[in-house]
Amino acid sequence: MVQKPAFAGFQSIDGETTDADFEDAWRRAIIFLGSATNDELLDDSLHPHELLFRLFSEDGVRAFDSSPFAMKCRCSADRVQNVLVSFPREEIEDMKIGEDVVVTCEFCNVDYRFDADHIDTIFKEAASG
Numbered sequence: 001m002v003q004k005p006a007f008a009g010f011q012s013i014d015g016e017t018t019d020a021d022f023e024d025a026w027r028r029a030i031i032f033l034g035s036a037t038n039d040e041l042l043d044d045s046l047h048p049h050e051l052l053f054r055l056f057s058e059d060g061v062r063a064f065d066s067s068p069f070a071m072k073c074r075c076s077a078d079r080v081q082n083v084l085v086s087f088p089r090e091e092i093e094d095m096k097i098g099e100d101v102v103v104t105c106e107f108c109n110v111d112y113r114f115d116a117d118h119i120d121t122i123f124k125e126a127a128s129g
């Protein structure tokens with residue numbers, strides 16, 4: 001997997017690096033990665049750094065320390081409430097399923113359920129500032 005960082009207007013050795021240079025470099029990275037064979041990608045005995053060097057030695061390879069990868073969503077009941085109170089009250093009433101408002105986080109698929117009393121309370125709190 002390759003990830004494209006945001007272009008931050010860095011400078012190359014021979015002068016200013018433009019958006020177009022950056023896009024070129026990105027296309028090259030995609031093409032080089034695409035040239036890796038399935039055997040290389042699945043080879044346990046091939047260290048990832050070695051594969052990087054094979055693919056990108058022409059451009060120079062710098063490996064950073066790895067960081068753990070975790071699925072984390074920053075949603076919370078508080079955040080969802082804050083979104084709910086930003087809507088007109090009538091729209092919230094329309095969202096009700098039975099007595100409850102259920103909001104599903106689009107990122108992590110967690111459901112937040114608020115009953116009618118809870119909805120009343122958060123709107124009263126919001127109205128009183």
Ligand SMILES: [Zn+2]
Pocket residue numbers: 073074075105106107108109110
């Ligand atoms: Zn979430």
